[in-house]
Amino acid sequence: MSINLTGKAAVITGSARGIGKAIALKLASLGADVVISDINAEQAAATAKEIASATGKRAISHAGDISKLDQAEALIDACVKEFGHIDILVNNAGITKDTLLMRMKPEQWDAVIAVNLTGTFNCTQPAFKQMMKQRSGAIVNISSIAKDGNMGQTNYSASKAGVVGFTKAVALEGASRGIRSNAIAPGFIKTDMTDAIPEAIRSRMVKMIPLQRAGLPEDIANGVAFLSSDMASFITGHVLEINGGGFQPASAD
Ligand SMILES: NC(=O)c1ccc[n+]([C@@H]2O[C@H](COP(=O)([O-])OP(=O)(O)OC[C@H]3O[C@@H](n4cnc5c(N)ncnc54)[C@H](O)[C@@H]3O)[C@@H](O)[C@H]2O)c1
Numbered sequence: 001m002s003i004n005l006t007g008k009a010a011v012i013t014g015s016a017r018g019i020g021k022a023i024a025l026k027l028a029s030l031g032a033d034v035v036i037s038d039i040n041a042e043q044a045a046a047t048a049k050e051i052a053s054a055t056g057k058r059a060i061s062h063a064g065d066i067s068k069l070d071q072a073e074a075l076i077d078a079c080v081k082e083f084g085h086i087d088i089l090v091n092n093a094g095i096t097k098d099t100l101l102m103r104m105k106p107e108q109w110d111a112v113i114a115v116n117l118t119g120t121f122n123c124t125q126p127a128f129k130q131m132m133k134q135r136s137g138a139i140v141n142i143s144s145i146a147k148d149g150n151m152g153q154t155n156y157s158a159s160k161a162g163v164v165g166f167t168k169a170v171a172l173e174g175a176s177r178g179i180r181s182n183a184i185a186p187g188f189i190k191t192d193m194t195d196a197i198p199e200a201i202r203s204r205m206v207k208m209i210p211l212q213r214a215g216l217p218e219d220i221a222n223g224v225a226f227l228s229s230d231m232a233s234f235i236t237g238h239v240l241e242i243n244g245g246g247f248q249p250a251s252a253d
Helices: 018-029 041-055 069-083 106-134 154-177 199-207 217-228
Strands: 009-013 033-038 059-063 088-091 137-142 179-186 239-242
Touching (some): 009 018, 069 106, 088 217, 106 154, 106 179, 217 239
Parallel strands (some): 137 179, 179 239
């Protein structure tokens, strides 16, 4: 059995670049029409164009800030207007503002919770309403290995643990209507986000990964393709860990 998403419409937040872009490309290459959603309008438009020409599927871009409910609602509306339905929502947009708890400013806390956690709620609620009408849909939320706690990431860890609880609650509320809700918790993935980490720390992190390499955006995209497809039709409320075998800071030195 292979994955075929022909006829499906997917919204992927934060998909102008990085993991989101790889997810959008994967879903389109498996047959889905996609909405490239990002706060960076120019990059979103360029990515939509690139994916449409690479896959022959319809790819539109929608610029907006998912931490604002009205903008998230407009995003889901745009998908339904363009494609008539929304079958897959991938809540991928996320930010970090790392610092130790002792130094964390309320603005750093608020910004990360607003995008990573509230943004997930903002996009899911309008999509869920539409999926309830359709009596089908698949939601995949991008959490993180940091959901279990990471130094210097109290804000980010709290947001990503929140995403897991949210995912499981949505799974229960959606199950009787054919809506599945799952999460992926990526480990260390090579993207612009992690390229911002100093090289010395990055290579130390990679050495701690049992499979001895950084993950690639495509590793996460493959998981999303599976969870959003009919191959996962009996899977809901699950958190798929894609991390090369775990990241074990305790055994670092
Ligand atoms: N890279 C990793 O190692 C890693 C590990 C675990 C989890 N994650 C998660 O995966 C997701 C993608 O990460 P990435 O590494 O590709 O990051 P990235 O920074 O490369 O891409 C994130 C995208 O989200 C967009 N974005 C940011 N704020 C937004 C907002 N308010 N509204 C709409 N779009 C917004 C950005 O413009 C960007 O295009 C994030 O949720 C991140 O927390 C990443």
